[in-house]
Amino acid sequence: MASATATIALDWGTTNARAWRLDGAGAALERRNGGRGISSVPEGGFPAALTELCGDWLAAAPQAPLVLVGMVGSRNGWVEAPYAPLPCGAADLAARLLRFGTHGRTALVVPGISGEAPSGGFDVMRGEETLALGSGVRDGLVCLPGSHSKWIAMRGGRITAFASFMTGEVFAALSRHTILGRLAEQPADPAGAGLGHAAARRPGGLLHKAFAARTGVLAGSMAGAQVEPFLSALLVAEEIAGARELFGEVGEVALVAEGALAEAYCAALAAAGIAVASLAPEACFVAGVANVLAARESDA
């Protein structure tokens, strides 16, 4: 029966939970988005939150394993799965799956990865490792934009290095809580992005270049509607420049993003002279889960 649920997989992050019903070939049969990120789940509330999101799927497929990916496996999540070390491929994650019983079956928590970033600093991720291992990139760089963007280097199909950038969170803080936010007008004018890419090429560092929005509005060379796209583009360009410092000259990157975020990164990567292969996050997640499960089964 092609439509029977073989696996129920969740990408359960800090602010959102997404659940997929997968068939025996690892293809997505159905997806649900829930607002119950781990930060909104009270202590002891994870079983109920899971039931709320996909209790009907669980009841209808009592044999299907439950795969949990992302911050749900962190210290503030449901059950803490210790980080896997670098280098790390699907088989390494499969060997470190954390198992616990819930809803009459075994839940499998995919661990995150920790290690030394190319900068020499310690770095961590939870969730992005599964998407990177489902990206199909064997050798190259994968970029996953977000609150804490990840750049992930793949070699021979394993993750060998990665680094985090606080781009999304810094954008939110600066666009809401500085003079730049007070100057910004809606609806946004996307032409501001080009001004941001141009500013990024100038010297002086981010703290200086961001001020160009304030002076630009004052001088009449930037419209209020251009401020937010300017700031977004400037920050994304800074992230790309930082990634180049860490990973060397980047010729092409696999970008795992959709919608406005994908557009913003495509434009910034193009402005930086980097070729982009765009990948859908959902496809990467589903393939990543399938790859980890397949690696587990081949071990068994």
Add this chain to the structure above:
Amino acid sequence: MASATATIALDWGTTNARAWRLDGAGAALERRNGGRGISSVPEGGFPAALTELCGDWLAAAPQAPLVLVGMVGSRNGWVEAPYAPLPCGAADLAARLLRFGTHGRTALVVPGISGEAPSGGFDVMRGEETLALGSGVRDGLVCLPGSHSKWIAMRGGRITAFASFMTGEVFAALSRHTILGRLAEQPADPAGAGLGHAAARRPGGLLHKAFAARTGVLAGSMAGAQVEPFLSALLVAEEIAGARELFGEVGEVALVAEGALAEAYCAALAAAGIAVASLAPEACFVAGVANVLAARESDA
């Protein structure tokens, strides 16, 4: 009579107003701090705000000129004084003083300066020009830390170039409105600053390096009490690195700051191998006002 008020001068910024009573030699007789920055003054409310701050001084010295410095001369201030262009010395400001009548005398508004920053971007300041011209630096760099820090290049006693950095405002936004703020514990442990200076020397850019506080706390290599000093030191170091990109190799800088801000910048400048001459903001302001007034009188 040595203690007679010869001038009443205000450094009237966005969030604070500071007033000085100066004698005929330009020495400070008395200072007052008021919380009535221009952002808290309603439309048409400047005469009353001035009376509130120093109406008694004005009444007692009906002949004393009133000198207004800072954002009070901006579009959102009392009377807008158009920016002076670069290069700009005390005589240039004196020639562009904006005069208007209030409280039975002539008020003199010192204009700010606008011009092309060494990055090629447009930049502005209001208030810092007066302190720089009172710093005693004829040839060299002056650094005035703050919400929007200014680095000012002096040549032959005139301001020839400058650049702004959003350091203080970005620190406030990131320390209050990101995960770094949620991790920070008080009272702060100043040892965190050393970790920030070390992180600043690594590659990867600010958006990557700031995340080291989050991973450091997670890994146990950084205490919560060290997060805020870490972030502050990292941002100041980024400002210094940006200033070096703009002004070339910096051997020594005149730092106009006091208290904790002066300490933070002294430590960051030392960590960057830059010699510091520390100057008190009050002395620079008072001397700057005296220099502008003297230039006016020598013109007359």
